[in-house]
Amino acid sequence: MIATRRTVLRIGGVILAGLAGTASGSTGEAAEIAMRGNEDGSDVWYDPVGLHVRPGQTIRWTNHDAGNAHTATAYHPHNAGHPTRIPQDAAPWNSDYLLPGESFAVTLLVEGVYDYFCIPHELAGMVGRILRGGSVRRSQTAQRDHRERFVARCIS
Ligand SMILES: [Cu+2]
Numbered sequence: 662m663i664a665t666r667r668t669v670l671r672i673g674g675v676i677l678a679g680l681a682g683t684a685s686g687s688t689g690e691a692a693e694i695a696m697r698g699n700e701d702g703s704d705v706w707y708d709p710v711g712l713h714v715r716p717g718q719t720i721r722w723t724n725h726d727a728g729n730a731h732t733a734t735a736y737h738p739h740n741a742g743h744p745t746r747i748p749q750d751a752a753p754w755n756s757d758y759l760l761p762g763e764s765f766a767v768t769l770l771v772e773g774v775y776d777y778f779c780i781p782h783e784l785a786g787m788v789g790r791i792l793r794g795g796s797v798r799r800s801q802t803a804q805r806d807h808r809e810r811f812v813a814r815c816i817s
Contacts, residue, residue, distance in 0.1 A: 698726035748773030
C-alpha cells in the first residue's frame with residue numbers, strides 16, 4: 662500500500678492524541694504558541710517566537726494557518742539528525758504534522774533553553790526558542806552564589 666500524504670497526516674493525528682495525553686498532570690495555565698502564515702504562504706512563523714515558561718507549565722502549539730501544515734520539533738539528533746539544542750537530559754519531541762486547527766502539547770521537565778523548528782519550514786525561518794525556568798528558590802540560590810563568586814574575585 663502506498664501511503665498518501667493525507668493518510669500520513671491522519672496517522673500523525675492519532676499519534677498526536679497519545680502524546681498530548683502525556684502533558685496531563687501539569688500545573689498552571691498552558692502557554693500558547695500559534696503557528697501562523699500570511700495569505701500567500703510566503704511567510705510562516707511561531708507566535709511568539711520566544712517564550713519563558715515556569716516549571717510544570719504546559720506549552721501548547723496550535724496551527725492557526727489555514728494554508729499550511731506545521732510541526733513543532735525539538736533540535737535533537739532523534740529528529741532528522743539535527744544538532745542538540747535542548748538541555749542534555751531533556752527528552753526531544755516532535756509534534757508531527759498539525760493540520761489547521763490541530764494542537765500539540767508538551768511539558769518540559771528539565772530547566773534550560775530549548776530550540777525547535779518546523780520540519781517543512783525550517784529553512785523559511787520557522788524556528789522558535791523556549792526558556793524553561795527553574796524554581797524561584799533555585800534562581801535565588803544561583804544569584805547569591807554568583808554574587809559571592811563575583812565578590813570573592815573582586816577582593817582577591
Ligand atoms: Cu511550518
